[in-house]
Structure formats: C-alpha cells, structure tokens
Amino acid sequence: MTTLQGTRRLTTSQALVSFLSRQYTERDGVRHRLIEGCFGIFGHGNVAGIGQALLQQPEDLAYYQSRNEQAMVHAAVAFARTRRRLSTLACTASVGPGATNMVTGAALATINRLPVLLLPGDTFAGRAASPLLQELELPYAGDLTVNDVFRPVSRFFDRVWRPEQLLSSAVQAMRVLTDPAETGAVTLALPQDVQAEAWDFPEEFFERRVWHVRRPAPEEHALAAAVRLLRRAERPLIVAGGGVIHSDATEALARFAAATGIPVAVTQAGKAALAHGHPAAVGAIGHTGSPAANTLAREADVVLGIGTRWQDFTTASRTLFADPDVRFLNLNIASFDAAKQSGLMLQADARAGIEALDHALAGHTVPDHRRARASALVRRWDQEVDAAFxxxxxxxxxxxxxxxxxxxxxxxxxxxxxxxxxxxxxxxxxxxxxxxxxxxxxxxxxxxxxxxxxxxxxxxxxxxxxxxxxxxxxxxxxxxxxxxxxxxxxxxxxxxxxxxxGYASIGALSASLGSERFGTQYRYRDAGSGQHDGGVxxxxxxxxxxxxxxxxxxxxxxxxxxxxxxxxxxxxxxxxxxxxTDPLAASPSSDAWWDVPVAEVSTLTSTTSARRTYEKEKATQRPYLRPAD
The missing domain is CATH 3.40.50.970 (Thiamin diphosphate (ThDP)-binding fold, Pyr/PP domains)
Known part of the structure; x- marks a missing residue:
C-alpha cells in the first residue's frame, strides 16, 4: 500500500520481488525478461521474508519448488545457458546449511560465465537474540557469517544490512548479471530481520528497466594486427568456445570458416558452434578431442581462439600446440580471457568480431592442400566414430x-x-x-x-x-x-x-596413473583384504x-x-x-595428454611405471609466452 506520495511501503523482500519482475535484457532489438522465476527451499531464514513475498505477489515472480539447494542453482544455470545468458532464475534458501548448499552451484555458474541470482537468508542484522540457530560465531569478526563463503565464487556479493541499501545493491546486481564480460553468480545475502522490515521505497525503483547487452566491435588497430597475423599464417586453426554460442555467433562462424577454409576445432562449451558436416568442422580438440583436430593443432602456426578460456583440457595441459613458432589470436569479450596464451587481444563480442574479420579478410583463403588435409583427417575420424557407435x-x-x-x-x-x-x-x-x-x-x-x-x-x-x-x-x-x-x-x-x-572415469584415470582403480568401484569391504573389493x-x-x-x-x-x-x-x-554397460570398454583415443601428477616415489610397480610416462609427457609442456605480434 502507498503511504507517501511517490513511495510504496513494502518489506525489503516484497520490494525485491517487485523490482526483479521489472528487469529486462535487450540484444539485437529483442527484449527478454531477465528474472523469469524463483526457485526456493524455505526455512526460518527466508520463509517469512522472500517466501511471504512470493506468496503475496505470484504475478510478479513465479515460484518453483526444488528438492536440493545445490540442484536448484544448477537448474537456474542450465536455464541461463539455454537462453544464451539473456534470462535466468533466482534461487533462495534459508540461513545456514541451506545457504551454503548453494555455494557449489555458485562456483559452477561463475566458472562457466553464466548468470544466476542467489538470495540466501542470513543471520539478524540486529543482534538482540544472538547467538542464533545456525549462526557462525567468530571471536575476531562479528560481521562475518557463513554467507561470506559466497564472496570468492560470486561476481558480485553484497549483504543488505538495511532496506534502503537495496536501492543500490539490486541495481548493481542486475548490472553484473547482464554484463557479458563480467557475468556469473550474483549473491545478495539477506538478513532475516531485514527481509521482513518495511520501508518507504520510491516508485522510481519499480519502473521497468531494460539492460542493453552490448556487442562491442573490435578496436581498429587490434583488428588490423589480427588480419596481418591471419594473412601470413600458413597453417591456421580456429578454436571455437562457448562464447560463440552465448553471443549467437554460430551462423557468422559458419560463413567465415566456409569463406576462408580455416579449420574449426571446438571446445566442450563450444562443441555445437559448428554443425557436424560443415566443410571446416574438424571436431573436438584437446584431451577429450579427436585425432583430426589435435593433429591440426600440433601443426598450426596461428591459432584463433574465439570465446574460449583455454582450459587445460582444451590445450592438453599446454602440450598440444607443438609448432615452436605458434602464435595465438584471442577474440573474446573479456580482456582476462583475451590475454591468455600471450595472444594478440581482439577484445570484442564474438559475433561482431567474426563479422569484422570476415569483412577484412574478404577473398583470403587457406591453400587447397590444407583443406584437403583437414578433410582427410575428418573422414578417417568419422570412420572410427562409426565403428565405436x-x-x-x-x-x-x-x-x-x-x-x-x-x-x-x-x-x-x-x-x-x-x-x-x-x-x-x-x-x-x-x-x-x-x-x-x-x-x-x-x-x-x-x-x-x-x-x-x-x-x-x-x-x-x-x-x-x-x-x-x-x-x-x-x-x-x-x-x-x-x-x-x-x-x-x-x-x-x-x-x-x-x-x-562405480566411477568409470576416475577408475580409468586411476589405472593410467598407477593407482590401480583404488576406491572407484561400488563393492563391499572385503574382510580379508580390508579394501572395497568384495562383492558388488x-x-x-x-x-x-x-x-x-x-x-x-x-x-x-x-x-x-x-x-x-x-x-x-x-x-x-x-x-x-x-x-x-561395460566399464572397461574404452572409446577411441584422442592422442592428447592431461597433466595429473603421479607420485614421484613409490613401492608400487604400477606407480613407478606411470611416473616414467608422466615425466616424458611433462617434458613437452610449454608456457606459450611468446607475444603474437
């Protein structure tokens, strides 16, 4: 209800729910609702705050009941990825274990650069009843709570100590959620007494806000340098990451690759960046990649990474790109990722950057023999896949x-x-x-x-x-x-x-590292051996x-x-x-390494043998420090 002209008297929770219902994103002229609903598991830390607001205002924000706090964050992250980061869901949990159960989901969101809004309950801002049920007491810091564990895994964190702080905190939270270079988990910790406290919120706070999701074009000097590097490349390779899909750049990539003939390898996040069967598609790259893509990676003299953060699986722990003079060019909207591998930085939206490169390289193609080599490698790999299927x-x-x-x-x-x-x-x-x-x-x-x-x-x-x-x-x-x-x-x-x-993946890894599949099968403990190697x-x-x-x-x-x-x-x-299924039936090898250290000394023959292999592979690891231009 309204008590003062231009204000609305609401609890902090009611105001937040109403604010979230009026946030939108816009990209390429298309508008999307930013927060489409709220998962929630309720306890004393949020049932009378956020829970009451969701009950009272169902027209503002749809409520979804989850069964596990970590799981509801995972669902929200998958929702955001499917919507290409233009829409997401909020997640609320009670103070204490309910809140900290969401930390794993927060880490997953931030590592994958995917937006999700977390609203954990928190202990009382007023401390009349302390210590509370589920309150963390630290003798040296009275203002720390368990929710401070969200800080290192959130792209934005704030604790709303007073209702009026919501005015700035909520806006900053939306800014980060909609920033393609900075997005990830956003956490607003909400003390349970503040959630229920009323305040006269200004009407302007509830006006519709449209957050433009930018598509920055590459800077002219950097684009010119990138074009020079690609024109003189003899064996170029594109590595397409998740940023290609997030920015809706797949069609632009398909056109660019077809025009230039540069082969395109894909990371896990970028796996669908180029459809199977495209003339330039050479498949997955890295430790879990295809021999076709990995062979071309070993030969490449210039590598154009688009929307990738160069995870160790992609680079085979920095052993894959074997040409001693290899140079990297990184097209990425985030400078943090664009600077990796000592690459030439082309900081831009993936689609805008690809289109700029396509225009600037008009008429340029790789030699016919490179196209033929890539096609032959792909045909050979397709035959192996058919056999595995x-x-x-x-x-x-x-x-x-x-x-x-x-x-x-x-x-x-x-x-x-x-x-x-x-x-x-x-x-x-x-x-x-x-x-x-x-x-x-x-x-x-x-x-x-x-x-x-x-x-x-x-x-x-x-x-x-x-x-x-x-x-x-x-x-x-x-x-x-x-x-x-x-x-x-x-x-x-x-x-x-x-x-x-059992754990098939870790079992196979354990065997390769000389640890003999220890602790990776679901079996009874055997009375004789003392290990879990009894019956199933x-x-x-x-x-x-x-x-x-x-x-x-x-x-x-x-x-x-x-x-x-x-x-x-x-x-x-x-x-x-x-x-x-048969846990010992292996799929075709990628012929690429992954750095997992093996015990340097051991009494086990299996371990000492694995250590020799490890040292041989480790010797091929490179820092990739040479500047690209």
Missing part, C-alpha cells in the same frame, strides 16, 4: 554404443545434457551436433550431480525441445532429487541412467528413480536399449531408461 556381440554394451543409439534416435533440436564422469569425454569426442543449443555439457566445473537438475533447467527454458539427460551411476547417486521436481511441474525429461557399478553392492537405482515419480524402463543389451529409448522419447512423462 556400432560395436556389437558383447554381453554388456560399450558406452559409445549407447551414445550412438541416443544420437540416432534424437531429433535435431533435442538437447543432450551431461556433466561429469566418462560420458562428457565420450560426448566431446563422438557426438555429432546439428543445433547450437542441442549439446549441453557442463565441463567448466564438471560437477557431479548437475545432470538431472540441469536437464530440468533446459526444459524450463525451452519447453519445445526434448531434454535428454545422460547420467552415470556415480553422478546419479550424488543428486537425483530433481526428478521429483520435474514430475511435479509436469516437465518431461528423458534420463538415460548408465550403470557400471545390491543397489537398485532404477527402483530409486521410480520412487521419485518417474516412469522407469530397464533395458538389457543394446537392442533393448534402442527400443526403450524410443519408447521414452514418445512418452509424455519423465522417463528413466536404465542400462548396464
């Missing part, structure tokens, strides 16, 4: 067979989603993308438990697309609760639950999925899996297809 006559199918069956049955606009374990590496190597939003693998944080929650976020953001979640038994056991949320919201997910009785545990994950409300189909063998997956796609409810 069709491996037959084994009691348990290989994981690669499952991926082949899934890809064959999925529509071009369906979205495959994964995050951790061995499946993301196989997807990066083997998957054949056709749509920029059809490949959704979270590999910046590679967070076990992201998968099902992320699939929910994708479906919320794009209800016209089928969300297909691939999850291993290890990740499933970490976080499967959002199956219940999908059921409650009538949002259909298709979940492929791959069971191999009688865990029934399919029954667990059914208990959460999903339809469940148990498949045995690849033919039964194909039939079950087709049934799940055609159905109307969230369906889990359970399939056991």
């Amino acid at each position: 069709s491996r037959t006559n084994t009691p348990l199918p290989a994981q690669s067979e499952i991926l082949g069956a899934v890809r064959e049955a999925m529509g071009d606009r369906d979205v495959v989603l994964c995050a951790a374990g061995s499946i993301p590496g196989d997807l990066h190597k083997l998957w054949r993308p056709s749509d920029p939003l059809g490949y959704h693998v979270e590999y910046g944080y590679s967070c076990m438990g992201y998968e099902i929650a992320g699939g929910l976020g994708v479906k919320m953001a794009a209800p016209d697309r089928q969300s297909v979640v691939l999850v291993g038994d290890g990740s499933y056991l970490m976080m499967a609760q959002e199956i219940a949320t999908a059921v409650a919201e009538n949002l259909k997910l298709v979940i492929v639950l791959v069971e191999n009785r 545990l009688p865990v029934d994950l399919a029954a667990n999925a059914a208990s959460l409300g999903a339809d469940v189909i148990r498949a045995s063998g690849i033919d039964a899996f194909r039939e079950a997956f087709a049934t799940a796609l055609a159905g109307e409810r969230t369906t889990v297809v359970h399939i056991e």
Whole structure:
C-alpha cells in the first residue's frame, strides 16, 4: 500500500520481488525478461521474508519448488545457458546449511560465465537474540557469517544490512548479471530481520528497466594486427568456445570458416558452434578431442581462439600446440580471457568480431592442400566414430554404443545434457551436433550431480525441445532429487541412467596413473583384504528413480536399449531408461595428454611405471609466452 506520495511501503523482500519482475535484457532489438522465476527451499531464514513475498505477489515472480539447494542453482544455470545468458532464475534458501548448499552451484555458474541470482537468508542484522540457530560465531569478526563463503565464487556479493541499501545493491546486481564480460553468480545475502522490515521505497525503483547487452566491435588497430597475423599464417586453426554460442555467433562462424577454409576445432562449451558436416568442422580438440583436430593443432602456426578460456583440457595441459613458432589470436569479450596464451587481444563480442574479420579478410583463403588435409583427417575420424557407435556381440554394451543409439534416435533440436564422469569425454569426442543449443555439457566445473537438475533447467527454458539427460551411476547417486521436481511441474525429461557399478572415469584415470582403480568401484569391504573389493553392492537405482515419480524402463543389451529409448522419447512423462554397460570398454583415443601428477616415489610397480610416462609427457609442456605480434 502507498503511504507517501511517490513511495510504496513494502518489506525489503516484497520490494525485491517487485523490482526483479521489472528487469529486462535487450540484444539485437529483442527484449527478454531477465528474472523469469524463483526457485526456493524455505526455512526460518527466508520463509517469512522472500517466501511471504512470493506468496503475496505470484504475478510478479513465479515460484518453483526444488528438492536440493545445490540442484536448484544448477537448474537456474542450465536455464541461463539455454537462453544464451539473456534470462535466468533466482534461487533462495534459508540461513545456514541451506545457504551454503548453494555455494557449489555458485562456483559452477561463475566458472562457466553464466548468470544466476542467489538470495540466501542470513543471520539478524540486529543482534538482540544472538547467538542464533545456525549462526557462525567468530571471536575476531562479528560481521562475518557463513554467507561470506559466497564472496570468492560470486561476481558480485553484497549483504543488505538495511532496506534502503537495496536501492543500490539490486541495481548493481542486475548490472553484473547482464554484463557479458563480467557475468556469473550474483549473491545478495539477506538478513532475516531485514527481509521482513518495511520501508518507504520510491516508485522510481519499480519502473521497468531494460539492460542493453552490448556487442562491442573490435578496436581498429587490434583488428588490423589480427588480419596481418591471419594473412601470413600458413597453417591456421580456429578454436571455437562457448562464447560463440552465448553471443549467437554460430551462423557468422559458419560463413567465415566456409569463406576462408580455416579449420574449426571446438571446445566442450563450444562443441555445437559448428554443425557436424560443415566443410571446416574438424571436431573436438584437446584431451577429450579427436585425432583430426589435435593433429591440426600440433601443426598450426596461428591459432584463433574465439570465446574460449583455454582450459587445460582444451590445450592438453599446454602440450598440444607443438609448432615452436605458434602464435595465438584471442577474440573474446573479456580482456582476462583475451590475454591468455600471450595472444594478440581482439577484445570484442564474438559475433561482431567474426563479422569484422570476415569483412577484412574478404577473398583470403587457406591453400587447397590444407583443406584437403583437414578433410582427410575428418573422414578417417568419422570412420572410427562409426565403428565405436556400432560395436556389437558383447554381453554388456560399450558406452559409445549407447551414445550412438541416443544420437540416432534424437531429433535435431533435442538437447543432450551431461556433466561429469566418462560420458562428457565420450560426448566431446563422438557426438555429432546439428543445433547450437542441442549439446549441453557442463565441463567448466564438471560437477557431479548437475545432470538431472540441469536437464530440468533446459526444459524450463525451452519447453519445445526434448531434454535428454545422460547420467552415470556415480553422478546419479550424488543428486537425483530433481526428478521429483520435474514430475511435479509436469516437465518431461528423458534420463538415460548408465550403470557400471562405480566411477568409470576416475577408475580409468586411476589405472593410467598407477593407482590401480583404488576406491572407484561400488563393492563391499572385503574382510580379508580390508579394501572395497568384495562383492558388488545390491543397489537398485532404477527402483530409486521410480520412487521419485518417474516412469522407469530397464533395458538389457543394446537392442533393448534402442527400443526403450524410443519408447521414452514418445512418452509424455519423465522417463528413466536404465542400462548396464561395460566399464572397461574404452572409446577411441584422442592422442592428447592431461597433466595429473603421479607420485614421484613409490613401492608400487604400477606407480613407478606411470611416473616414467608422466615425466616424458611433462617434458613437452610449454608456457606459450611468446607475444603474437
């Protein structure tokens, strides 16, 4: 209700919910609502504040009930990625463990440069009743709370000690959420007494705000230097990252690559930046990449990175780009990323930068023999992928067979989603993308438990697309609760639950490092050995999925899996297809290294042998410090 002219008397929570409902983004003349809803799990720290405001003002902000605080952040992040960072969701949790459960999700959002708004409850600003239930007491600092752990994993953090502080804090939060170079997790910690406190908020605070998402063009001098570098390159290579997809630059990249003939390799985040079958597409790069892309990377004399942050998987821990005179050119909207690898900085929006390069390089192409070499390498790799997809006559199918069956049955606009374990590496190597939003693998944080929650976020953001979640038994056991949320919201997910009785990815890594798959299988502790190498545990994950409300189909063998997956796609409810696979059936090798240190001294023969291999590979590592121009 209004008590003073030009003001509205509301609680801090009511004012925040009303403010969030009036925030919009705009890019290329198209407007989007910035905060489309709010996930929430309520406790004493937020039920009478944010909870009351959401109840009272449902027309302002839709409320979604989650089952796990970390999971709701993952869902919001997946939502934001699917919307190309132009829209996101808010997440609220109670003070204490509810709030700190969101920290992992915050880290994932910030590492992946994806916007999400976190509204954790906090302890009382007024300290009349201290110490409170779930309050952290530190003898040396009375103003610190558990929510201060959000600081290093947030791109913006503030604690709203007074209602009037919301006026500036909320605006700054929106600024960061909508900044393509600075975005990530944004945290507004809300003391529970302040949430419920009323104040006369000025009407101007609630006016519609449209945040323009900029597309800065490259600076003229930097563009000229970039063009010189590319024109004199004999063996150029493009490495396309997630920034290409976030900035809606995939069509511009396709035109540029076709015109110049420069081969395009893709990172995990940029996997769908160029459709499979494009003449310049050479596949995934790095430790989980294809031999085709990695061979071209070793030969490259100039590498144009577009929208990539040069993660160690992409560079094979800085061993992949082997030409002694290799130079890097980085097209990135963030100067922090544009400066990596000592590259020539072309700081700009990915689409604007690609279009500027395309115009400036008009008529320039790579020699025909380089196009032919790239095509030959891709053809050879495609044959290996076909073989991996069709491996037959084994009691348990290989994981690669499952991926082949899934890809064959999925529509071009369906979205495959994964995050951790061995499946993301196989997807990066083997998957054949056709749509920029059809490949959704979270590999910046590679967070076990992201998968099902992320699939929910994708479906919320794009209800016209089928969300297909691939999850291993290890990740499933970490976080499967959002199956219940999908059921409650009538949002259909298709979940492929791959069971191999342990941690397949780390098991294989452990074996390669001389640690003999220690602690990576789901087994009883054996009384004789004292280790977990007894019988297989009688865990029934399919029954667990059914208990959460999903339809469940148990498949045995690849033919039964194909039939079950087709049934799940055609159905109307969230369906889990359970399939056991062979954990020792490896997919084709990428022929690229990853730096994971091995014990320097050991009494185990397996470890000493692995150490020799490690030292040999370590010797090829390079700092990439030579300036590009």
